[in-house]
Amino acid sequence: MVEENDLAREPSLEDSVVFADNPEPRCACLLVLDVSGSMSGDPIRELNEGLKFFKTCIEEDSLASLRTEIGIIAFNIEASVIHDFSTVDRFDPPTLTTSGGTKISTALDLALDLVAQRKQTYKDNAITYYRPWVWLISDGYPQHDTQQEWENAKARVKQAENEREIAFFTVGVEGASMEDLDSIGNRQALKLRGLSFGEMFQWLSSSMSSVSQSQPNDTVPLSSPVGWTEV
């Protein structure tokens, strides 16, 4: 019996170890949302619902919840940070309201600045991170951008993409100039089917799960954006 007691007291390896308490690696996802007057009514209502749903979707994946950071820029003629980057537990989906015209270049500049700042914060705090995602969602065209501003902003996005600083995506809502949106970044702009923001955010959430848990040099297997885009 004594021997049995001795055996029982022998500590297992699992009981013996303690682990480093490092921050989780982060994956920033910046939403750049058009809140110009033309988005009023159903579009903005559906978009606001979509943001709440986005939070719910990400919360369903425990590791993605720890790693995804959501930030929001809203823009019309001006652009402002409505929600600074935060993990999903501290993400408070805003209720966006609409007014004014559309100026896209200011929003793109602010987006690139905000992502660069966030990366610096990660570096300063020794937090590892994944390539940030930037999503521009608009129903408009560069209405109040001068030609020069528009070209400069597009060139900046293209350079950031080519240097792999960000992954940039564009979604056009009904009424958008797809030709203009298409000319930003390297990927083809996606046309939202109706107002299916819910499906879009569900897809975005599962994509963030894949990215935030990808391993070295994974080409992240994103599912094709079926169900919420028009072909």
Add this chain to the structure above:
Amino acid sequence: MVNRSGIWAYSASVAGARHLRRGVERQDRAFHRVEANFAIAVVSDGAGSARNAALGATVSTTRATSAATWRLLDLAAPPTAADLEGVLRESASGVRQSLEELSRQTGESLRTYANTLLLAIQTDTLLGAAQVGDGGMVISNEQGGFECLTLPQRGEYANQTTFITSGEALEQMEVKVVEAQPRYLAMFSDGLENLVIEQATQQPFHGFFNNVFQWLEGQSDPARVEAELSGLLRSSRVTSRSDDDNTLLLTIRR
């Protein structure tokens, strides 16, 4: 069992939750060989994105071990630091050649076999290490602390690293030979990095390595050691924080 080198090696390698969910096999490998006058330990992490990464990692660990073994057995005298550096470089280049040969035979591109390489060789007087890619190696020092022998090679992003199949892998490989006979050596794949290295300082997390090796000091049965290592890597304490494949290889001088 006779073990004239006095070095004992143990390892465990388990599939990550994400691999299990996707139905992908484990792509980490660990291998070791203890001879009378030296011990070789290798860990390789197959790239998640590469189709033949598991085979690539198997080739890396076995080829590195056999190449280093034959070169060391061939030496007329105990290796000098320069000899050992040569052995490390030739072993890594042997791995690369084997993967290139495999790629030629199968018609599959070299990068489909992508994997990282951690190679450590201990002799009676020297410790040599070579690293391509992420993961890491930690040794004990004479002050009772632990230090990183090598650090992960990483790009800007958490999911970027170099592989033995990359263009400049052999040129960029980190190679180190020191006059040391550390009591403890630990090698681990990148899945464990965030649990065992303090990111802010890039130093080994003392609590982990100290407790693991204190525990190992009290063990005598190799099968039990490896079973407990596997158990640890499969435990929720690890899997709640890492869904990657996880590999841990330990050596101790007794």
